[in-house]
Amino acid sequence: MHLAHYLGLLHRAQLARADAFRQVADAHGAEPDIDHLCRQQAKRCDDHAARLEPFARRYAEKAPEEPERLHSELFRGTRTGGIGLLRDLQDLYLMTAECDICWTVVGQAAQGARDRDLLDVVTRCEGETAIQLAWLRSRMKQAAPQALVVAD
């Protein structure tokens, strides 16, 4: 059963995303809402990782060897300025979209494995991930005209 690999992929993606949210908070703290909301979302990612961790451990016992090129790297550090913020939020959006589709995939596997406990975690976390995507979209829409049209 390869479920462990997707749980591992999602777990590592959540931790990378928590770290990226914190880096963006540090880099764009002058934006009054970015610092607080990015740290809030970083905590949410940590929480998702913690909820996944016991399942990742349990399924790892039955897993064959990890397939090649399982993990992706979507974030290589923050940028500065208005367009930098927009681009950083876009990285966070893509990282969040990766987690979103992973939850969908893991949810299907949880149904197949008749794992109700895992399904409860998926249901909760995919809802919160959808909110994260919606927030990043809202915030990018807000930032885009100033960054792309007005700023020098």
Place this chain on the structure above:
Amino acid sequence: MHLSEKAVDPPGEARADLDIFLDYARRMDFRNRDGAPLIDWTTPEQAYAAWQRCSAGRPCDYTAITYERLRGGSGIQWGGERLYTDGVFNTDPGYCETYGQDLSTGAEFTAEQYRAKQPAGRAFLPAADYQPSPEVPSEEYPLLLTTGRTVYQFHTRTKTGRAPELNAAAPDVWVELHPQDAARHGIAEGDLVGIASPRGAVEARARLGGIRPGVVFVPFHYGYFDVDPARRRPRAANEMTVTAWDPVSKQPLFKVAAVRIAKLAGSDD
């Protein structure tokens, strides 16, 4: 709703706010779809009439609230005695003013998401899980600061600070402390206290009273516009508050910050 009519003409070279806005609109050369000036009115009553036309048929319809009615009594209660007596709220997707936002992040819901809830005039009561404020007391900053008002002053005192009776009633900043918190720091009534958050600090005389233990209160009215620069001491409460706001209401976080306190001087010094 009230109608506040002009009491006096602006002194000297000062201009009424409306005249400044009209001048701004003229200089920006705002135009309507026919190419004519967007703003075709000049008096407050004409401005209000334009707003009435703007709001016609919308949830905030002002067309029935005329100058005549506003002048008739001591103001008009919005919506009459009670709103929504028929149990129908302004939530129809074709009529509502917003599709709503997630309360924790401000994420906007889309039209499709909103329609899927089938509002049909029902009211929404959104709930959110509890989350601590962005800044909570810590070992380094163990007290919770909240800021607020005194009845004698308004905002930054640009008006009330110039009314001698009001200003004399509350002439300078103070800090309210619970006697237990004060005793822990050797602070007595009238002592000069330093209050510091991670962002800034102020100095204020102590008032001990019935505030909740662990909480300190500083009024936000006091700034520097009427203080001789040579005699200036930090006293503006917002030196200490967090620069952030609620993601939906945009209410600034002026009511919660973490601070520490220390006695700077006695009440006679």
